Each structure stands twice: as C-alpha cells, then as structure tokens.
Amino acid sequence: xxxxxxxxxxxxxxxxxxxxxxxxxxxxxxxxxxxxxxxxxxxxxxxxxxxxxxxxxxxxxxxxxxxxxxxxxxxxxxxxxxxxxxxxxxxxxxxxxxxxxxxxxxxxxxxxxxxxxxxxxxxxxxxxxxxxxxxxxxxxxxxxxxxxxxxxxxxxxxxxxxxxxxxxxxxxxxxxxxxxxxxxxxxxxxxxxxxxxxxxxxxxxxxxxxxxxxxxxxxxxxxxxxxxxxxxxxxxxxxxxxxxxxxxxxxxxxxxxxxxxxxxxxxxxxxxxxxxxxxxxxxxxxxxxxxxxxxxxxxxxxxxxxxxxxxxxxxxxxxxxxxxxxxxxxxxxxxxxxxxxxxxxxxxxxxxxxxxxxxxxxxxxxxxxxxxxxxxxxxxxxxxxxxxxxxxxxxxxxxxxxxxxxxxxxxxxxxxxxxxxxxxxxxx
Amino acid sequence: xxxxxxxxxxxxxxxxxxxxxxxxxxxxxxxxxxxxxxxxxxxxxxxxxxxxxxxxxxxxxxxxxxxxxxxxxxxxxxxxxxxxxxxxxxxxxxxxxxxxxxxxxxxxxxxxxxxxxxxxxxxxxxxxxxxxxxxxxxxxxxxxxxxxxxxxxxxxxxxxxxxxxxxxxxxxxxxxxxxxxxxxxxxxxxxxxxxxxxxxxxxxxxxxxxxxxxxxxxxxxxxxxxxxxxxxxxxxxxxxxxxxxxxxxxxxxxxxxxxxxxxxxxxxxxxxxxxxxxxxxxxxxxxxxxxxxxxxxxxxxxxxxxxxxxxxxxxxxxxxxxxxxxxxxxxxxxxxxxxxxxxxxxxxxxxxxxxxx
Numbered sequence: 001x002x003x004x005x006x007x008x009x010x011x012x013x014x015x016x017x018x019x020x021x022x023x024x025x026x027x028x029x030x031x032x033x034x035x036x037x038x039x040x041x042x043x044x045x046x047x048x049x050x051x052x053x054x055x056x057x058x059x060x061x062x063x064x065x066x067x068x069x070x071x072x073x074x075x076x077x078x079x080x081x082x083x084x085x086x087x088x089x090x091x092x093x094x095x096x097x098x099x100x101x102x103x104x105x106x107x108x109x110x111x112x113x114x115x116x117x118x119x120x121x122x123x124x125x126x127x128x129x130x131x132x133x134x135x136x137x138x139x140x141x142x143x144x145x146x147x148x149x150x151x152x153x154x155x156x157x158x159x160x161x162x163x164x165x166x167x168x169x170x171x172x173x174x175x176x177x178x179x180x181x182x183x184x185x186x187x188x189x190x191x192x193x194x195x196x197x198x199x200x201x202x203x204x205x206x207x208x209x210x211x212x213x214x215x216x217x218x219x220x221x222x223x224x225x226x227x228x229x230x231x232x233x234x235x236x237x238x239x240x241x242x243x244x245x246x247x248x249x250x251x252x253x254x255x256x257x258x259x260x261x262x263x264x265x266x267x268x269x270x271x272x273x274x275x276x277x278x279x280x281x282x283x284x285x286x287x288x289x290x291x292x293x294x295x296x297x298x299x300x301x302x303x304x305x306x307x308x309x310x311x312x313x314x315x316x317x318x319x320x321x322x323x324x325x326x327x328x329x330x331x332x333x334x335x336x337x338x339x340x341x342x343x344x345x346x347x348x349x350x351x352x353x354x355x356x357x358x359x360x361x362x363x364x365x366x367x368x369x370x371x372x373x374x375x376x377x378x379x380x381x382x383x384x385x386x387x388x389x390x391x392x393x394x395x396x397x398x399x400x401x402x403x404x405x406x407x408x409x410x411x412x413x414x415x416x417x418x419x420x421x422x423x424x425x426x427x428x
Numbered sequence: 429x430x431x432x433x434x435x436x437x438x439x440x441x442x443x444x445x446x447x448x449x450x451x452x453x454x455x456x457x458x459x460x461x462x463x464x465x466x467x468x469x470x471x472x473x474x475x476x477x478x479x480x481x482x483x484x485x486x487x488x489x490x491x492x493x494x495x496x497x498x499x500x501x502x503x504x505x506x507x508x509x510x511x512x513x514x515x516x517x518x519x520x521x522x523x524x525x526x527x528x529x530x531x532x533x534x535x536x537x538x539x540x541x542x543x544x545x546x547x548x549x550x551x552x553x554x555x556x557x558x559x560x561x562x563x564x565x566x567x568x569x570x571x572x573x574x575x576x577x578x579x580x581x582x583x584x585x586x587x588x589x590x591x592x593x594x595x596x597x598x599x600x601x602x603x604x605x606x607x608x609x610x611x612x613x614x615x616x617x618x619x620x621x622x623x624x625x626x627x628x629x630x631x632x633x634x635x636x637x638x639x640x641x642x643x644x645x646x647x648x649x650x651x652x653x654x655x656x657x658x659x660x661x662x663x664x665x666x667x668x669x670x671x672x673x674x675x676x677x678x679x680x681x682x683x684x685x686x687x688x689x690x691x692x693x694x695x696x697x698x699x700x701x702x703x704x705x706x707x708x709x710x711x712x713x714x715x716x717x718x719x720x721x722x723x724x725x726x727x728x729x730x731x732x733x734x735x736x737x738x739x740x741x742x743x744x745x746x747x748x749x750x751x752x753x754x755x756x757x758x759x760x761x762x763x764x765x766x767x768x769x770x771x772x773x774x775x776x777x778x779x780x781x782x783x784x785x
Contacts (some may be wrong), residue, residue, distance in 0.1 A: 234649060255651045269649060272642035274709045283639060283650045290632040297630065324766050 007036070014095035014310040017100040019145050025072030032071055032342050050382070052096045061085050061115065071310050084112060088119070095119060096127045099220065101135060113139050133162055145169055163426075166417050183213050189242075190232075190376035191345040193261070196239035196250065198230040201314055202400040203239060206231075208345065208376035213367060215391030216380040223400040225264055228349040228380050231263030234269070244344035247414030255284060260338035262331075264350035264380070273320045277333060278304040278318040284337040303340075312362060313335030328359025339366055352386060356362040365428040384413045384420075398423035445657055449697040457703045457715055464722050471729040478732055481609060488614045489604070489679065491724035493518065493672045495617055495717070497695045498702075499624045500668025502716045503661040505699055506628070508641035508708030509564040511662060513553065515692045516575035517669035517687055521545040523579045524677050525599075526588035526683025535598045542677070543670040547574055550666015569661075572692075579685040603678025613675065620671070625713040638663060642709025654674035690741050697748040703755065714717050723747065 003009045009016075023032050031038070039049040052068035061063050071079060080100070087095065087161035097116070101109040116126055116139055128139060132401050136143050137158055144170045145153045153168045191208040199257045201223045208214045218224035230237035230250065231352070237250045241259075248257040259315050272280050281304050289300045313331045315325055322330055335351060348367075352360045367390060371377050381387050387394055388411050396404040396419035404419035406412075418426045438751040466604070467646040497514045502528040504511045525542035549571065605612045628634040636657045639647035648654050677683050702719030704711025726747065727740055 110471045116478065147544060209697065232649070253649050253651050255649070269643075269645045272639055272646055272709060274705075274707070275638055275642050279635065280633070283646065286632060288652060290635075293632045295632065297636065323763075 001355055008043045010036075010090060014096065015087040015090050015092035015094070016098065017087045017097045021076075021079055021101035023079060023083060025070070027071060028068050029058070029065055029071055029074075029082055030067040032082055033067075033089060035086070056084055061088070062111070069325070074080065076106055080104055081108065081167055082222055084115070085400060088115065094125045094127070096129070098129045099131070100128075101130070101132065102116045109412070129284075133165070136165075137162070144160060163414070163418075165172050166414050166421075169417060172214050177232050183377055190374075191378065192242040194240040194242075195204055195233060196227070196230050196241060196245055197233050198226055198237040201226040201237075201401055204376075204402055206395075206402070208378055210344070210374045210376055211371050212393065213371050213377040213379055213391045214291055215387035215394040216378065216397060217382075217384060217387050217394055217420055218397035220382070220419070221399075221418055222397040224380050224397045225349055226400075227263065228264070228347050228378070229396065232263075234261065234263065238361075255338075256287070258344045260284075260341065260343045262334055262346070262348040262351050264353060266327075266330055266334050271330055273323040274321050276319045277308070277315050277322055278324065278335050281307050281318075281337045284341065307336050307340050310340075311366070326356070328355035328362075331359060331363065335363060335366060339370055342370075342373065343375065345378075346370065347378045347380070349380040350382060351379075352381070352383065353363050360386070360393065384416055387411075388413050388416065396425075434763045444557060446670055457718060457755075460701055460718055460751055461704075463541045464718065464725070467722075467725060467729065471725070474579040475729060475732045478729065483626070483728065483732075485606075485611050485614075487721075487724050487728050488611055490618065490728070491720055492603075492613050492617055492675045492679075494691065494695055494698065494724070495621065495674040495720045496668050496675060497691075498698045498716045498720050499620060499713060500665040500759060501695055501699050502624070502702075502704055502711055502713055503628070504564075504666045505704050505706060506641045506708065507637045507658060508559065509552075509658070509661065510568065510696070510706065511553065511665040512565070512568040512692065513549070513571035513575055514665055514669045514672075514695065516579065517546055517666055518672040518676060519579035519687050520549065520575040520582075520673075521670045522673035522683045523582050523588070523671055526590055527582060529586050529590040529596050529683075530594050531676075532593075533595065535595045539674060540594065540601065542673050543667060546670020546673060547663060547667045550663045550669065551659070551667065557662060558655040565736065568599030576687055579687070583683075585685060587685070588683040589681070590677065590683065590726070596681070599674065599678040602680060603675055621713055621717055624743045628713055633657070633660065638709055639783035640708075690744075693741065693746045694723060694744055697744050700749060701751040738751050 003012065003014070006016075011249040024035065024344065027035075030053075031036065032049040033054050039053060039290050040047045051067050058065055058067060061081070061344060062401060063078070063085060063179070065074065065078055065082070071082060074082070081104075084100065091197040095120075097118070104112060110129065113135065116128070120126055124305075127154060128135065130136060130202075140157045143155055143160065144151050144156070145164060145165070155165065155168070187212050189207045191206070193204060193206040194406060195203040197206065199201040200221075204227060204228075206214075216224045216227060231237075231241060231254070233250060233252045233254045239250060241248045241250055241254075243254070243257055243259045246257065248254055248259060252263075254332070272283065278300070282300055285300075285303065289295060289303070307313070308315065308318055313325070313332045314329050322333060325333070331351060335348070338346060351363055355363075364386070367377055379387065379391055391411065393405065393407040394411050394416055395402045396416055398404075398420065403423050404416075406415055406419075406426040408427075477483055497518065501511055501514060523693050524545040528538035528541045532680070553564075553567055553571050556562050557564045602612055602616070605780065607615065617686045628637065636652045639652055640654050640657045644654050647657075666709065673683075679747075679753070698719035699711070699716050700719070701722060702711070702715030704715060709713075723744055726743060730739065731737070
C-alpha cells in the first residue's frame with residue numbers, strides 16, 4: 001500500500017497525534033476538530049452542525065473547552081488535547097502517537113492512556129512512540145526498539161523486564177571515538193548557578209569546575225534545553241549565576257561576561273546564513289575586531305584565515321555565505337568563533353545535532369582541548385553515547401529538575417537512560 | 429563544487445580544471461551592470477544630446493533627491509525592514525525649511541531645522557518599530573500619511589516660495605551651482621555615498637545592521653543591541669529624508685507640500701535593483717547607486733527619445749521585476765548546485781569540477 005500524503009493516510013483510517021502541534025491557532029476549537037471535513041453542503045459550511053458536532057466530541061472526551069474558543073488562546077495542554085480529540089474523531093483503525101504525552105500533565109496523560117485503552121478495546125491498532133518507560137508498561141503489549149534508524153528488537157510487554165529493555169535501547173560499545181581525558185580538573189568552580197529558574201525549569205543549582213565537562217541528559221521537555229537558554233541569557237530567567245568568579249546578570253546575552261553559548265538550532269539562532277563565513281566568525285569577536293567602532297579589516301582578515309584553518313572549516317572562500325556550507329562546517333563556525341576567544345565557560349546545546357561523523361569527532365576533540373585549557377564546559381545533548389563518552393560528570397533532568405548525577409564509572413548509558421525515563425536513579 | 433555558476437560568483441581552489449575569474453561585486457549585479465552599459469552605449473549612439481556633460485549634470489540633478497532617499501532606505505532594508513514614509517517625510521521637512529526661511533531664519537538654522545525635522549520623524553518610526561514593536565509596515569505606512577498631512581497643514585496647503593530670500597541663496601547654490609564644470613550637488617552625492625558605504629562596511633554599527641537583518645536572534649545572542657540598531661536605521665532614513673528635503677527646496681526654489689506619488693516606488697525599485705533584498709541582511713550602497721543611476725538614465729533616455737512620461741512607471745516596474753526575478757533565478761540555481769555538490773562530496777570544496785566536467 002502506498003500512502004502519498006496525509007489526506008490519503010486519513011482516508012485509510014490512519015491518524016497521527018504528534019508532539020508538534022498541527023493546529024491552526026487563529027481558528028476556533030470546532031474548526032480545528034473538523035478541519036478538512038467541515039459539515040455542510042455544496043461548498044458551504046453549516047456552522048450550526050459544526051458547533052453541535054464539536055460540542056459532542058468535547059463532551060465525550062471531558063474537555064472543559066467551549067467549541068468557539070480560539071485555539072491559540074488555550075493553554076498548551078488544552079491545545080494538545082484538541083489535537084488528540086481531532087485524531088480520535090475520525091475513528092481511526094490505526095492510531096499513531098508520537099511523544100503525545102510530552103506536554104501533558106500527569107492527569108491529562110493518564111486520561112489519554114485511558115482513552116487509548118478504550119480505543120484498543122474497540123479494535124484500533126495503536127502505535128505509541130515514547131521515551132517514557134512507565135507509559136510502555138502501562139499501555140503496550142509489545143515494545144519495538146528503534147536504534148540507528150532500524151528496529152533492533154521487538155519484545156513482549158510486560159514479560160520483558162525494564163532493565164533488559166533499557167539495555168536494548170543502548171546496546172553499543174564505546175571506542176576511542178570520543179578521545180580520552182588527559183588532564184585533572186581544577187578544583188575551582190568556573191561556572192556556578194544557584195536557583196536558576198525559567199519557564200519549564202525549576203530552580204536549579206549547578207557547579208562546573210574549571211577543566212570539567214559536565215553533561216546534561218534528559219528527554220525532550222525535560223528542561224535541559226531551557227537550562228542552556230537560561231544560563232546563556234537567551235530567555236528570561238531568575239536566580240544567580242557566577243562565571244569565573246564574577247556575577248553575571250541573567251536574562252541578557254552572556255558572551256561579554258565570559259560565557260559562550262552554542263544554541264541547539266544553529267540556523268535559527270546562531271548563523272547569519274546569507275552573510276559570509278568571515279562575518280559569521282567575526283560576529284562573536286566584536287571587542288577585538290572593532291576599535292572605537294571602526295573595523296580593523298586587516299586584523300579581522302588574519303583572524304578569520306587563522307580560524308578557518310584551525311577549526312578546519314571547509315569553504316572555498318571565507319566570502320561564501322554560511323548557507324553554502326555543510327551542517328558540520330556551519331557548526332564549526334558557531335563553535336570555533338567562541339572557542340577562539342578562550343572563554344572561562346561554555347554552554348553547548350546539542351552541538352552535534354545533524355552533522356556528519358567526522359565533524360562530530362572534531363568537535364569532541366575541540367571540547368577536550370578547551371577543558372584541558374581550563375574552561376568549564378556544560379554539554380547538553382540528546383545523544384547518550386556522546387554524553388557518556390565525553391563527559392566527566394552527567395546530570396539527568398526530568399520534568400524541569402535535575403534528578404540524578406553520575407560520575408566516573410557510574411556514567412553508563414543504562415544508568416543515565418534509567419534516570420531519564422523514570423525520573424529517578426536506579427536503586428543500587 | 430569549483431565552478432560556482434555562469435555568473436561567475438566566488439570560485440575555485442587552484443586545482444580546478446576550468447577556472448573563472450572571480451568578479452566579487454559584478455557577480456551579484458552583473459546583469460544590471462551589463463544592462464546599464466548596453467543602455468548607455470545605445471543611447472549615446474542614437475540619442476542627440478545624451479552623451480554630453482550638460483546631460484550628465486541634468487541626470488545628477490534630477491536624481492539627487494531619489495539618491496539620498498535610496499541611500500537611507502538601504503540601511504533600513506538591509507536591517508530587515510522597510511520605510512514607506514521617506515517621501516512624505518521629505519515633503520514635511522522641506523516645508524519646515526521653507527517656513528524657517530520665510531520666517532527670516534539664517535541659512536544654517538533653516539538647514540539644521542530641516543535635517544532635525546527629518547531626523548525626528550525617523551526617530552518616531554524607529555521607537556515605534558524597535559521599542560513598542562509594532563510592525564514596520566504599519567508604522568511607516570501610518571507615518572507616510574501623517575507626515576503628508578503635516579506637510580499640508582503647516583502652510584495650509586500652499587507652496588512656500590523662497591526664491592527671493594537672501595538666506596536662501598546658499599542653499600540654491602548648493603542644489604544648482606557648480607564648481608568649475610562639476611555640480612556641487614554631485615560632489616555632495618559622492619561624499620554621501622562614500623560616508624554611507626564606509627559606515628556599512630567599516631564600522632561596528634554597519635556590521636550590526638547586516639547581522640540584525642540576517643538573523644536578529646543570532647545578533648542578540650552575540651551581544652548586538654538589536655533595538656538600538658533598528659532604531660538607528662529608521663533615524664538614518666529620516667535624516668536622509670531631511671537631506672532630500674533640503675535638496676528639493678534648493679532645486680525648486682520653494683517648498684511644496686505636494687508629493688510625487690511615483691517617487692517612493694522609484695526609490696524602493698532602485699534599492700532592490702541594486703541587489704538589496706527585502707529578506708534582510710543583504711545589500712550595499714554601491715548597488716543602490718547603480719539602481720538609482722540605472723533608473724535615472726532610463727528615464728533620461730526616454731525623455732530624450734520623446735517617449736511619453738506616462739510610460740515611466742511601467743518601465744520602472746518591468747525593470748524591477750526583471751532585475752529581481754533574474755537574480756532569484758540565479759540564486760536558486762546556485763543553491764541547487766551547492767546542494768548537489770554537498771550530496772556528492774563532503775562540502776562545498778569537497779569535490780572537484782570533474783564530477784561536472
């Protein structure tokens with residue numbers, strides 16, 4: 001069977017509930033529920049019938065929402081429920097949930113699982129994509145484990161114990177790919193956060209010593225990306241932050257205070273895509289490239305040439321727009337321009353997302369080099385193998401809090417995964 | 429990918445089998461430059477009085493107002509915005525100049541008053557866009573109407589004739605006089621263009637303008653003050669309107685509250701033809717000068733060829749769509765080539781021209 005597009009899938013009874021909302025924010029709840037199949041005749045819409053049908057659906061799923069409400073005005077959790085209700089109104093034969101509970105509260109997640117139970121009893125096949133162990137054991141009959149783009153195992157639930165399932169999810173040996181640690185960490189704390197909090201992040205304390213690489217693990221929605229944003233001043237945040245012994249104001253960009261930030265979305269937040277490679281590099285070097293507001297063109301040219309060589313940025317010319325480079329080379333720009341400043345502390349969020357293996361390895365080597373120089377590095381990543389391979393310590397976040405800490409031989413993918421999916425370290 | 433494209437954009441490590449001469453600036457606007465050269469040659473051969481110094485002086489004079497506005501607009505458009513109010517602000521600040529002259533103010537005060545009026549209106553635009561964060565289209569469209577009304581209200585809709593006033597003499601000389609054979613306003617235009625290009629290319633502020641237009645979030649995270657930069661570009665556009673107001677009063681020997689409705693189109697068309705892009709982060713003063721010259725010469729040639737001026741806007745429109753459209757076709761082709769090169773090799777330098785040869 002070939003499925004050309006979403007409409008074809010729907011007409012065959014396949015419905016998807018995804019983590020990313022696909023609602024039209026400016027339209028009403030009722031219009032969203034029946035999008036693409038509004039009741040009416042000959043191209044006209046019967047608003048009366050739509051309202052009644054929507055009210056019925058909302059009633060059935062016990063959603064406290066007026067059908068006429070504008071979707072964008074609803075809190076995110078109710079929006080997610082509208083998305084769920086929409087998928088269920090088509091009476092699907094196959095229902096796919098892609099991390100659908102990630103933005104739901106416990107109670108709402110519980111209600112969704114109950115609805116799924118009801119569906120299953122009525123004969124719907126359900127595919128649930130999730131990181132959360134308890135959901136699998138609560139709802140599934142079979143768990144398929146996906147790794148490196150392939151299904152590596154399909155095991156019965158609940159017959160398979162949780163530790164076995166976690167092992168299947170990890171299942172790989174680490175080589176020397178990540179490099180080896182060659183220096184002792186300085187006892188001095190270079191990055192010190194106290195009660196740093198933001199939307200999606202509960203007050204968090206954090207200390208990174210000079211020369212230390214600390215990893216942050218967590219599922220999407222665990223607050224690990226928010227932590228990076230809060231420390232780097234990319235979002236409004238409260239609390240106290242000290243970098244290299246000096247107090248840093250929160251909620252404003254921190255580069256000038258010695259904290260370099262590599263955001264997880266380099267195209268949206270880090271690169272000037274239509275500007276030359278040279279300007280992208282110099283973007284972080286304002287204090288050295290400009291004197292009295294004037295550009296020192298020769299100095300800039302030399303530094304750019306040196307950085308292109310040092311960070312192995314493959315480009316035909318530093319005058320090519322950054323958009324012309326591959327993802328790995330773009331990332332070498334965003335990382336290299338900060339590492340070139342020899343700052344006391346760095347926060348890197350998903351620095352290896354979507355780049356090739358060679359560039360990844362180069363980035364790990366650069367991280368080690370900076371740590372060896374005495375920088376404090378906070379390394380936020382969704383890839384457990386790199387976290388475990390590169391970091392001296394790994395903290396695990398769950399629902400906006402740091403819930404576990406691992407160091408030395410305690411850093412294993414099993415242990416970290418367990419804390420990521422359950423919100424607590426495994427009982428020894 | 430070694431040979432980037434037919435238009436000769438940046439090219440090639442030394443080992444490339446086929447090598448093109450890099451034409452860094454021509455590459456972007458090669459088509460416009462070529463069209464301009466062809467136009468000048470054709471017009472020189474066929475039109476009496478085209479290739480004369482008097483005609484050059486004429487073209488420069490006729491386009492000085494547009495040039496000042498286009499230079500100011502270039503800053504705004506590179507920063508990712510647009511200012512629809514520049515022509516209205518020109519009329520309003522021109523009226524301020526006229527009123528000051530009529531009230532007997534000395535030259536310097538009248539000139540400063542006109543510049544200050546433009547700057548003030550520009551700052552209002554800038555504050556509303558950057559601090560209050562209203563869409564720049566809304567703010568400058570509103571200001572276009574407001575400034576147009578101000579121009580009418582201050583003198584009850586009448587034109588202020590300043591020709592006889594002694595204080596006006598200096599401004600008149602500035603706008604229409606010559607230094608030897610060279611119009612003073614041409615010297616001023618050259619200075620204006622050099623200063624603007626210098627600011628964009630060689631100052632911290634200039635870089636910030638490009639960065640804010642290209643990616644405001646990346647700019648902000650790297651310590652650029654996005655709001656102040658945005659405010660400044662609208663202030664510059666306002667100041668440019670003040671300058672244009674002065675030139676206009678000087679040339680016309682009077683301040684008129686009437687606005688030439690085609691001027692705004694012409695200014696924006698010139699900036700876009702010059703390679704500055706509405707998507708922000710891309711453009712140059714050199715390109716804008718080229719755009720103004722191109723449209724100015726086309727218009728001049730049409731006048732000399734006795735073609736009805738009713739055609740003027742249509743011609744401008746066609747040229748705009750052609751220039752920007754052809755530029756787009758070219759960038760898309762470049763992007764496809766780069767993507768293809770990446771798919772084959774590991775990066776833009778990863779493969780040799782052999783895969784294509």
